[in-house]
Amino acid sequence: MSSPIRVGVVGAGFFGTMIASACAGHDSFDVVAVADPVADASQRLAEAHSARAYVSFTELVDDDTVDLVVVATPNHLHAEPAVAALLAGKHVFVEKPLGIDEDSVGSILAAARGARGRLIVGHVMRSFPGVRRMVAQARRGDLGEIIEAAGARRRVVHLPDDPGDWWKLDRRRSGGELLHEIHELDLVVWALGEPSEVLSMTGAPLAHGEHMVDSDIVTELRTPSGALGRHSVSTSAHRAEWWFRISGTEASVEADFRAGTVTRYEDGLIAEVTGVFDLPASDESLRESAETAQSYNTGGPGPLWMRTAVACELDEVAAAVRGTSTTLTEHPATAALVAIRANTLAAEAAR
Numbered sequence: 001m002s003s004p005i006r007v008g009v010v011g012a013g014f015f016g017t018m019i020a021s022a023c024a025g026h027d028s029f030d031v032v033a034v035a036d037p038v039a040d041a042s043q044r045l046a047e048a049h050s051a052r053a054y055v056s057f058t059e060l061v062d063d064d065t066v067d068l069v070v071v072a073t074p075n076h077l078h079a080e081p082a083v084a085a086l087l088a089g090k091h092v093f094v095e096k097p098l099g100i101d102e103d104s105v106g107s108i109l110a111a112a113r114g115a116r117g118r119l120i121v122g123h124v125m126r127s128f129p130g131v132r133r134m135v136a137q138a139r140r141g142d143l144g145e146i147i148e149a150a151g152a153r154r155r156v157v158h159l160p161d162d163p164g165d166w167w168k169l170d171r172r173r174s175g176g177e178l179l180h181e182i183h184e185l186d187l188v189v190w191a192l193g194e195p196s197e198v199l200s201m202t203g204a205p206l207a208h209g210e211h212m213v214d215s216d217i218v219t220e221l222r223t224p225s226g227a228l229g230r231h232s233v234s235t236s237a238h239r240a241e242w243w244f245r246i247s248g249t250e251a252s253v254e255a256d257f258r259a260g261t262v263t264r265y266e267d268g269l270i271a272e273v274t275g276v277f278d279l280p281a282s283d284e285s286l287r288e289s290a291e292t293a294q295s296y297n298t299g300g301p302g303p304l305w306m307r308t309a310v311a312c313e314l315d316e317v318a319a320a321v322r323g324t325s326t327t328l329t330e331h332p333a334t335a336a337l338v339a340i341r342a343n344t345l346a347a348e349a350a351r
């Protein structure tokens, strides 16, 4: 067996902690360093993994024992550590969204070009086993010629009573709902490839005042082959939806994340039903999470399905570092760039 990939985690908050815990439970990884400007946070997470604690990401990037830098900082702070780590020859795993504006995304892509390490983006839903099967079927031609890929994440998001100065509720730092919850849009572009046209609109009144300006946003894409992409996200939909579908001339496959199922349809009839994770307890946990209104994550270990998802993602990260998988490396920036463009178009349409 090859030696473990030595991980440095930049950002010791909710998700940095979750990734570090998942690495600790995975044979391919060893957490050796943590960096966070909040010294207590860095120290706490480092101690939990017998790792070195830094307050600056530059110290972590300079640490020769680190092979893979995980960037789990707030969305607007991904570029600096990611670029520094790529220039230092490290493999880099950047949490989604890759960046929230064209400059930050462009700087990461420029650093990745010709870099020794790989750029891996945390589009975690690409690693869900059921979703991987759907995209594999589409690529093998099992659905016929691809006509459409579509996805939606529509639900009520509850904000804390006193959110204070929380970056997740500040569009300038999160990028807004479309970028922060980029997952299904990413699946659409992962399935279809680079779009040639992007249309986007927002229409709903502000659901969360100054915090969330894009509470309801619809995006449509067209690819050079003529296949269409459709995406919709909402923070104020009382009829909740959470799904991803690929349709071809022979069949459609649809993941219903609220039901924990992946269904194949032929001529309008159900041809096959499988699970999203193929693990009954994780599929059930997905169903339980989807039953309730959502809130943005603050801490804690996260539900079972999320931990299962991160474990599946780490399998792909290990394979990407070892050069045997492209699940998380292909189209690293397309979804972020489409979302950035869609935000601009939606804001123009709302004026």
Ligand SMILES: NC(=O)c1ccc[n+]([C@@H]2O[C@H](COP(=O)([O-])OP(=O)(O)OC[C@H]3O[C@@H](n4cnc5c(N)ncnc54)[C@H](O)[C@@H]3O)[C@@H](O)[C@H]2O)c1
Pocket (backbone or CB within 6 Å): 010, 011, 012, 013, 014, 015, 016, 035, 036, 037, 038, 041, 056, 057, 071, 072, 073, 074, 075, 077, 095, 096, 097, 122, 124, 180, 297, 298
């Ligand atoms: N894939 C998923 O499903 C998923 C889920 C949650 C969060 N995320 C992503 O993970 C990232 C982190 O989110 P979170 O929920 O952990 O946020 P968080 O606020 O809990 O944690 C962010 C941490 O980054 C630290 N930080 C700020 N600036 C830093 C810097 N320059 N260098 C190092 N650390 C710095 C903060 O002190 C904080 O500890 C975000 O990009 C978010 O979108 C992904």
